[in-house]
Amino acid sequence: MKDSDWTEALPESAQAYLEGRRLDEVECVIADLPGIARGKAVPASKFARQDYFHLPDSIFFQTITGGWGEAADEDGFIEKDMILKPDMSTATAAPWTGDWTLQVIHDAYDRKGAPIPYAPRNILRRVCQLYRDRGWEPVVAPEMEFFLTARNLDPAKAIEPMMGRSGRPAAARQAYSMTAVDEFGPVIDDIYDFAEAQGFEIDGITQEGGAGQLEINLRHGDPVKLADEVFYFKRLIREAALRHDCFATFMAKPIENEPGSAMHIHHSILDSETGQNLFSGPQGGETDMFYHFIGGLQYHLPSAIAVLAPYVNSYRRYVKDHAAPINLEWGRDNRTTGIRVPLSGPEARRVENRLAGMDCNPYLGIAASLACGYLGLIEERRPDRQFRGDAYEGDGDIPPVLGQALEMFDSAEALHAVLGEDFARVYSIVKRAEYEEFLQVISPWEREHLLLNV
Template sequence: MAETSPTGAAPEEAEAFLAAHPGIEAVDILLHDSNGVGRGKIIRRHELLALYRQGRHLPISILGLDIVGEDVHETGLIWDAGDADMRAWPVPGTLAALHGTVPARAELFLSQHHLDGAPMLSDPRHALSAQVAAMAELGLHPTAAFELEFFLLEPERDGGGRLQPARDVLDGRRSGRTEVYSVDHLIGMQPLFADVYAAAGLAGITVETLISEYAPGQYELTLRHRDDVVRAADDLVRLKRIVRAQARAHGVLACFMAKPFADQAGSGMHLHLGLRDGEGRNALAEAPGAGWTDALRHAIGGVLATMAESMLVFAPHANSWRRFARGSYAPVSPSWGANNRSVAVRVPAGEVDARRIEHRLSGVDANPYLVAAAVLAGMRKGLVERLDPGPETTGDAYRDGRGADMPRDWAAAIDAATNSTFLGQALGEEMRRTLVAVKAAEHARVARAVPDVDYELYLHRV
């Protein structure tokens, strides 16, 4: 017997998809955890309709895992809950064919719910949906797009154990140079990126500009703005999976670490956020010739005021913190400015009707659902409390150093999140508690490990 899906997913969507894709044999069903990692199962074609009609029981512990898939008991989602099943339901509009799979498969996103249909609040998707709803209470509707920076590397390390930029898949060339903005450099990876664009097209997402970025083997893909912020986050996690799969098909490794090379630029995940009012007008746009609107300034003020408490969301891993360095295109202070890539919150140049903010703090290793939730909550706080962002930074924001209240490292960010009332409001208290527990467990894992640098410095000297 069919039940009413709390997500609004209807069996007719699955029926139409299966009719249009008779060759599809299986479907990857994915639920995204606090790290943004997609976890789930591969079901067979004949199981899809039942999933739409009745949901699918999945263990609550899926949302209490660390980055390598180990249980984090401190989340309260493992044995405290008896590792009970919750019910996952399809997210409407996310069922899409995958490119180049043999046999042919599709992909479907899920959201986790209690057995009575209530949202399971350690699911990051629900945290973002709640912030979109809270903004709607102000009569405002966010639009969003992410940028994806990443490296393409050789699958094997060199003789010294070091990562290597990938050879061009076209002819095997390798460049050790930065090659930033070189269009000719991109030609060698065109077969791979052609498959990325084809896969994105099947998924219904519009991937736009391709850039050779500021390090050997580093690239950037941009996504078209969405009027639905949750779908914009879907686009980002889907595109990461597409890039990873197509890179692997071409014999190279896609790397989404924030800082894979100590002496090169790291990879960010910039978030562009705009606000539209009930009439569809840009609520941040100034009149021609006028200065910044109060709405824009207050929104930025809220993001800056809540930045320190939110850093665990923007930089969630040990490696994330290696990205922050002066002159690295990764901001180090709660600063803002127009047309300035040294600040944390940038107002991009462009047409007034496209006025928006660009949040530049997050690494590509961050969870886009939680990033967007925290930034939206900061914007909302700024609008409601009419917060002043302070003076606009002109020129080099690195000269001012790190803000006094900003966490200095991963451990300090965990402490800040643990005690943050704001983050409990931004993510929901259950999601905040889950995130902090997972990050504390990962921090303990890293702290126990003995890194190679310890042997290099101390083995023969102390």
């Protein structure tokens, strides 16, 4: 049972949010495979008395459409209760609610106290622990791209850009334009206000190349903490958009002929004892670990694409000359390559994975990217020669459709060993159930071009 003054141990930002106010409700949440927040909302008085709550393990067998993958273990589909325990370090405001509400991320365990192996946050923790067992501290910095669009109430209707302050639809091809950012000023103001109330530090907001497309950069840090923030950010951005009669979407490719939305992941690795960046040597040069990490990404990312690009729509983003990589070349300060080494000093040397879509679960996307780099480190893989020039001129290295990506994922034994065999089994079953459901849908393109012509 929690102490009666449990709120005094809350993170500083949560305490500041509640100062002089009475807490009404606590949302107990956990991310499912797509990254949707599942859980329960309970009165604050009840939360103060509970150390855990239950949800059925079937939340991890559910598809994005609400269907089910036959992914239960040998006990069968009996929807066993998991024990969900709060991580109070994640307690944060829900500033868009009508009353005073906190959100708390929970971790999932079975009845014996073992972590549920296909819970996304547990998977990321597992991968981080593999690094720490070797004296390495993984550090990441995610970038979040998304679109602000007009409300779309009819799935048969194409998604359109939102209306800006000027009364005109958001314009495309205005990357880094401050005028374009100003068009979304009221939405961005609420994003900043919500983020401040939740204790999140935004490194910057920029206009991207798509109509109504924005990017938010987060400060680098612990992978689990940053995945928590992306999980929370998706919700707060949606809530900010709804206040201004528009939608925020994290689809990889929501609008035809526009760039897609990525979750670029910057990676570095520190020595757990000294804090030194292990990608840089004593004289500031690039180390073997730096090259092995890149080699691991090049070799293992094709098998991980099904996690980084989890939906049929995800593969529409990998289009030549549309600001998304089509191959696994690596280069220095080259945004056409799938793996980029940004300009930096030796202390900040890092590797950027540009393949993950913003539609991926942040815990799983970061875990998969770290897993590929980890395998490169322990296998001591050497990367291909650095690419120079426009990588869009080369051939594609990425599976073109989800079905092929899942076949590669299913055969990736080394990747399964890092992410967990149970996770790999459940993820594949759920994703195949989604893919099979999609294949039953007849699209407008098929009706237009095949109905009377074949």
